[in-house]
Amino acid sequence: MTGAMPLPADLLALFAHFLLLSLLAIGGAITVAPDMHRVLVSEMGLLSDAQFNASIAIAQASPGPNVLFVAVMGYQAAGLPGAAATLAGIMLPSTTLALAAARWSHARRDWRAVRAFKAGMAPIVIALMFATGWILTAETPGWRHVLLTVAAAVLVWRTRLHLLVMIGVGAIVGGLGWV
Secondary structure, X not given: OOOOOOOHHHHHHHHHHHHHHHHHOOOOHHHHHHHHHHHHHHHXXXXXXXXXXXXXXXXXXXXXXXXXXXXXXXXXHHHHHHHHHHHHHHHHHHHHHHHHHHHHHHHOOOOHHHHHHHHHHHHHHHHHHHHHHHHHHOOOOOOHHHHHHHHHHHHHHHOOXXXXXXXXXXXXXXXXXXO
16 A cells, blocks of 8 residues: 555545446446546555556456456555445446346347447447556556567457467466566
């Protein structure tokens, strides 16, 4: 943690901000990581850049849902109350809304508007994922990580190579210190 333990008002503000981010997290919580960075690092000063990046890396490397990085960041920022505030904030609205929307759209899956909405959301999700990648690599020196990312994207696009193979290659490349 970069500062003192947050006050209850700070935890409430963190919870409220993550509630709002939950409604914007189309494509998963990782898509709103740039705004999490803005709040936790730049505005509230609860995490450093290194802690923020490590939180995402630790949670992504561990088994379980990808949203665990939110709890890891909350824990690093404010202990168990911070983990509870951030995780509850990011999960409550999106889970409730996703359940309701899934039931509604499944009942109307043949409607033209429903199909158009789903097709229109794809570019938004891609742009949000790109912004997250940009934030995570902005402080990384060199060009090797960009080359590895482009190579992985081309392989996903052009081949049927299993994603676990690419994850394994990425782990080896990172373990050897090449990126």
